Amino acid sequence: MSDGSPHPAPAPAATSPTAARSAVVVGGGLAGTTAALALADAGIRVTLLEGRPRLGGLAFSFQRGELTVDNGQHVYLRCCTAYRWFLDRIQGTALAPLQDRLDVPVVDVAKPVGRRLGRLRRDPLPVPLHLGRSLAAYPHLSLAERAAVGRAALALKGLDLADPTLDTQDFGSWLAAHGQSARAIEALWDLVGVATLNAVAGDASLGLAAMVFKTGLLSDPGAADIGWARVPLGELHDRLARKALDSAGVRTEVRTRVTSVSTHDNGGWSVRVPGETLSADAVVLAVPQREAHDLLPPGALDAPERLLEIGTAPILNVHVVYDRKVLARPFLTALGTPVQWVFDRTDASGLRTGQYLALSQSAVRDEIDTPVAELRERYLPELERLIPGTRAAEVKDFFVTRERTATFAPAPGVGRLRPGARTKAPGLYLAGAWTATGWPATMESAVRSGVSAADAVLGTLGRPRPRHLFAFEEAA
Numbered sequence: 173m174s175d176g177s178p179h180p181a182p183a184p185a186a187t188s189p190t191a192a193r194s195a196v197v198v199g200g201g202l203a204g205t206t207a208a209l210a211l212a213d214a215g216i217r218v219t220l221l222e223g224r225p226r227l228g229g230l231a232f233s234f235q236r237g238e239l240t241v242d243n244g245q246h247v248y249l250r251c252c253t254a255y256r257w258f259l260d261r262i263q264g265t266a267l268a269p270l271q272d273r274l275d276v277p278v279v280d281v282a283k284p285v286g287r288r289l290g291r292l293r294r295d296p297l298p299v300p301l302h303l304g305r306s307l308a309a310y311p312h313l314s315l316a317e318r319a320a321v322g323r324a325a326l327a328l329k330g331l332d333l334a335d336p337t338l339d340t341q342d343f344g345s346w347l348a349a350h351g352q353s354a355r356a357i358e359a360l361w362d363l364v365g366v367a368t369l370n371a372v373a374g375d376a377s378l379g380l381a382a383m384v385f386k387t388g389l390l391s392d393p394g395a396a397d398i399g400w401a402r403v404p405l406g407e408l409h410d411r412l413a414r415k416a417l418d419s420a421g422v423r424t425e426v427r428t429r430v431t432s433v434s435t436h437d438n439g440g441w442s443v444r445v446p447g448e449t450l451s452a453d454a455v456v457l458a459v460p461q462r463e464a465h466d467l468l469p470p471g472a473l474d475a476p477e478r479l480l481e482i483g484t485a486p487i488l489n490v491h492v493v494y495d496r497k498v499l500a501r502p503f504l505t506a507l508g509t510p511v512q513w514v515f516d517r518t519d520a521s522g523l524r525t526g527q528y529l530a531l532s533q534s535a536v537r538d539e540i541d542t543p544v545a546e547l548r549e550r551y552l553p554e555l556e557r558l559i560p561g562t563r564a565a566e567v568k569d570f571f572v573t574r575e576r577t578a579t580f581a582p583a584p585g586v587g588r589l590r591p592g593a594r595t596k597a598p599g600l601y602l603a604g605a606w607t608a609t610g611w612p613a614t615m616e617s618a619v620r621s622g623v624s625a626a627d628a629v630l631g632t633l634g635r636p637r638p639r640h641l642f643a644f645e646e647a648a
Contacts, residue, residue, distance in 0.1 A: 268403075270397050
């Protein structure tokens with residue numbers, strides 16, 4: 173990984189002697205933007221097509237009056253080396269800093285006032301001692317439960333992530349078999365797992381859960397340090413990404429929906445959009461799995477119907493603007509309440525008076541279509557239970573954002589459904605957080621998939637990898 177200083181923008185692809193080779197990237201989310209940048213950096217002439225009026229996929233911002241609102245709270249971890257490379261590449265690292273050291277306030281509203289706060293934090297010690305003191309003092313579990321968590325963590329560390337049978341099991345059953353009580357699952361394993369996997373332990377693949385916990389908590393002492401954007405996501409994933417694409421010589425077209433992808437007689441590719449047909453040596457489909465299924469030409473995958481078997485999972489975001497500051501911390505997570513994670517988005521949104529809190533609610537199939545009025549009745553009293561400062565505050569605005577297909581569902585068996593970057597059609601590649609990256613549906617997975625697709629294109633076209641593109645692999 174680099175030292176965080178931005179790489180100089182590469183010369184536009186058109187000046188390169190290899191510019192005769194061309195690629196079309198379909199989809200301007202993190203996967204597609206990454207693939208386009210990587211290919212352009214290697215001297216490929218790239219056109220990026222996005223159907224929405226903006227880049228960023230499902231990690232975007234919009235205006236609500238004077239507020240700039242993220243559709244949902246997104247975070248990353250220090251172990252997310254590919255997303256950190258992406259931030260570096262678009263010169264956005266300073267706008268989404270990491271914690272100096274993992275520190276997560278955990279508030280249990282069911283406990284008496286004064287005994288509600290616990291913390292998950294690390295010490296500057298080797299794994300697994302870095303979490304030992306925090307676990308030993310964690311007040312939301314009994315002494316016996318804390319000891320059992322330690323034993324389960326060691327067993328988890330011993331799992332082989334390359335073992336395909338892990339994907340056939342659910343994480344909840346594995347935890348129960350390793351002595352984890354329902355309270356331990358709620359107060360620790362699901363606290364992390366629901367936010368990263370978008371599923372409770374019983375609905376999650378053991379393979380994906382083991383990957384999250386082994387990589388984030390049991391690989392490197394700083395791996396789980398949390399980072400998040402201090403500016404609107406659109407500033408990173410749309411404005412700065414577009415600037416980087418322009419500097420790299422990528423032709424970027426938004427509001428441009430692809431209607432078909434097909435091969436030429438000469439082995440090249442045609443990409444149809446309204447009013448134009450683009451020709452290319454290679455095509456990267458960086459769109460959701462169902463859209464990719466509809467665009468795939470016959471024979472591109474052995475079993476394309478598997479893409480339709482990859483389920484989806486929603487995320488609900490509740491946004492509340494108060495007339496005064498009610499929360500002193502940048503974020504917290506909660507037990508004993510439907511509220512999961514609460515973030516202060518005041519500065520990032522441009523709010524000048526009061527405070528704006530965003531609640532990120534994962535694995536909420538039963539709430540995703542609940543009317544706003546009902547959600548207001550449910551969540552405002554819960555915030556009063558959780559954050560005493562809200563009780564005397566006036567609610568100036570309350571609204572929700574819903575992503576009904578926010579992520580792929582990390583259910584047991586999903587691993588066999590996730591395709592790699594290469595298809596059976598020479599010159600056609602897949603990217604997206606849902607492809608076989610080994611990660612759950614995160615920004616990290618999206619960026620890794622874009623890198624994998626670009627790498628496959630470069631290999632087929634006989635072009636060398638840009639050295640800096642794969643620097644993050646050395647840090648992984």
